[in-house]
Amino acid sequence: MTIVVVMEQVPDVVEELAIAPSGTDLDRDAVSYVVNEYDDHALEEALLLAEATGDEVVAVGIDTTGELDQALYTALAKGARRAIKLTGDFEGTWLSTRAAARLLVPVIQELEPRLVLTGVQAPDDLDGQLAPTLAALLGWPHASVVIGSQLVDGAVQVRKELWGGMTMTLELELPAVLGVQAARQAPRYVPISRVRQVMREASIETRDVETPGDLAPAIMRLRFPEEAGQAEILTGSASEIADRIIELLRARGLL
Amino acid sequence: MAQRIAVLVEHLEGQPTDVTFELLGLARRIANTNGAPVEALLFGQGVRHLAETIPADRVVLVEDPRLRYLTPEATAVTLAALLRADPPRLALIPNTSLGMDVAAWVAAALDWPLIAYCEGLEARDGQLVATAQLFGGKILADVRIDDRPTVISALAGAFAADAMQPEPPGTIERRDPPSELAALHTRSVVLERPEAADVDITRAEKIVAVGRGIESKDNLELAEQLAQALGAVLAASRPLVDAGWLPRSRQVGKSGLKVKPKLYFALGISGAPEHLEGMKDAELIIAVNKDPKAPIFSVADYGVVADLFEVAEALLERLEG
Known part of the structure; x- marks a missing residue:
């Protein structure tokens, strides 16, 4: 049986971001892309599930960056059995969640998985998270903020994190969609030599898909948060800064 | 489409969460600009008493054993059925663990626009404009809300709760559970408190x-x-x-x-x-x-x-x- 993992590449928010002259998108030339960290957790959780059951993990992604191959080969190197890349006239565009979900649904239906896993959220999912959107379009039960899962008799048992360490355990009939916050264990590491080997031995299936009409979210403008309430920046050498911090703490009776 | 602002009441273990009151405060401020009513949507089992504490013009109450916990599926199908039957101007849902399961599902099921991670919402020249936090909080997006009913998934802590003392609701309206609840694919639910920690x-x-x-x-x-x-x-x-x-x-x-x-x-x-x-x-x-x-x-x-x-x-x- 099949478990689908949907993987997306997103701008690396650790890097400095710039806004394009249009004001409605990031300056994509200045962006470096990484796999959405939550998708990495979704892949790990899928691999753990599959290792317990013998399911086949299929990694699926929409190539909006022209760089998705690397992510999919890495997924194959980690243990995914197949990788499918959707290509179309959307490279370099900001694909809305709804548009992405509409592209993914036919592929998912064709694969007939018993589970679909993806990251709980993405840095750019302005029109909502992918997992519940997919679930609505597929008509399957779902849960987000998943921190652990287990396949049991015709169902998947998931732990969903609420807040304050409180969790809700749900049993969803299959097929189901999970938005993964964190896999049961940290995503596995795979050496680059192994990825290279996979690149020689395995191949990514490519599907050219029709571009949906409504691609991007309706943004008026992007802006940086106001500087108001900005911290007072302490400068100097590390030891000068340490002195200043200790002074601050003493002044407030915290030392 | 009515002008009213609908707010999903999030509650856990018999208590509405703080963000619920923040969203009700936001709804009130938006409603004040055009005199629209604020409607709170309260789902659960044995939660009639909570309706008395919700500061809204109307509390719509749906009680059913399958809504005892606000599970993703049961909450989403109930909310979608209500909104479909009588679309509001805006539906405000907290962008919390429970709300995240519901907002995107409902918006996709109804084919309504959704603005997630909302930290600002105001009327500018008669136009509603939402501000969303993106890219790990490094970028804000101003999004114009068009004339369609729109789902807003709002961040906890971003909006002030209504400064006015919560008044008892104008009306409490009980609605029948929607037929969709009869065909749920979610089986059992258990809530777990965190394990005792070494340090609090x-x-x-x-x-x-x-x-x-x-x-x-x-x-x-x-x-x-x-x-x-x-x-x-x-x-x-x-x-x-x-x-x-x-x-x-x-x-x-x-x-x-x-x-x-x-x-x-x-x-x-x-x-x-x-x-x-x-x-x-x-x-x-x-x-x-x-x-x-x-x-x-x-x-x-x-x-x-x-x-x-x-x-x-x-x-x-x-x-x-």
């Missing part, structure tokens, strides 16, 4: 919190030493907990714990919105991060743009020397 970070006066910038598990020792020297407890942002470096009881943020210590010393935490939600009310926030644009500096009182290890070591030297 919500009660700590001083916290040293570490994030991704700490780079490796081995470096936690330095942070732990610094915490000890300051008389603080060690906490962390989510990635470190997900990596298994520290237990969940040490996690600060939206899915972790909300803390309000006298000192929050953040080392290598960039300050994703989910993290800020859990610590921005600390009395004194000092943040060390290499990236001068890290969002943590927007809530910190004092910031240091530097290598956290150098600063931590210099501090340790003084505190221990």
Whole structure:
């Protein structure tokens, strides 16, 4: 049986971001892309599930960056059995969640998985998270903020994190969609030599898909948060800064 | 389409959550601009008494055993059925663990627009404009809300609760559970409280919190030493907990714990919105991060743009020397 993992590449928010002259998108030339960290957790959780059951993990992604191959080969190197890349006239565009979900649904239906896993959220999912959107379009039960899962008799048992360490355990009939916050264990590491080997031995299936009409979210403008309430920046050498911090703490009776 | 503003009441263990009142406050402010009614949507089992505490013009109450917990599927199908039957101008849903399951599902099922991660919402020249936090809180997006009914998934802590004393609702309207509840694919539900923790970070006066910038598990020792020297407890942002470096009881943020210590010393935490939600009310926030644009500096009182290890070591030297 099949478990689908949907993987997306997103701008690396650790890097400095710039806004394009249009004001409605990031300056994509200045962006470096990484796999959405939550998708990495979704892949790990899928691999753990599959290792317990013998399911086949299929990694699926929409190539909006022209760089998705690397992510999919890495997924194959980690243990995914197949990788499918959707290509179309959307490279370099900001694909809305709804548009992405509409592209993914036919592929998912064709694969007939018993589970679909993806990251709980993405840095750019302005029109909502992918997992519940997919679930609505597929008509399957779902849960987000998943921190652990287990396949049991015709169902998947998931732990969903609420807040304050409180969790809700749900049993969803299959097929189901999970938005993964964190896999049961940290995503596995795979050496680059192994990825290279996979690149020689395995191949990514490519599907050219029709571009949906409504691609991007309706943004008026992007802006940086106001500087108001900005911290007072302490400068100097590390030891000068340490002195200043200790002074601050003493002044407030915290030392 | 009516002009009314609908708000999903989030509640857990018999209590509406804080964000519910924040969204009701927001709904009231928007409604005041055009005289529209505020409608609270309360789902559950045995929750009639909660309706009395909800400050709204109307509370729509749906009670059913299958809504005892606000599970993703049961809540979403109930909400979608109500909204479909009588679309409001806006449906406000908290962007919490429970709300996230519902907002995107309902919007997709109804084919309505959705604006997620909303931290601002106002009427400008008769137009509603929402502001969403994107890219880890580094970018804000202003989005014009068009004439269609729209779902807004709003961040907890972003909006003030109604300053007015909560008044009893004008009316409480009980509705029948929708037929969709008869065909749920969710079986059993169990709520679990966290395991007893070694340290209760919500009660700590001083916290040293570490994030991704700490780079490796081995470096936690330095942070732990610094915490000890300051008389603080060690906490962390989510990635470190997900990596298994520290237990969940040490996690600060939206899915972790909300803390309000006298000192929050953040080392290598960039300050994703989910993290800020859990610590921005600390009395004194000092943040060390290499990236001068890290969002943590927007809530910190004092910031240091530097290598956290150098600063931590210099501090340790003084505190221990």
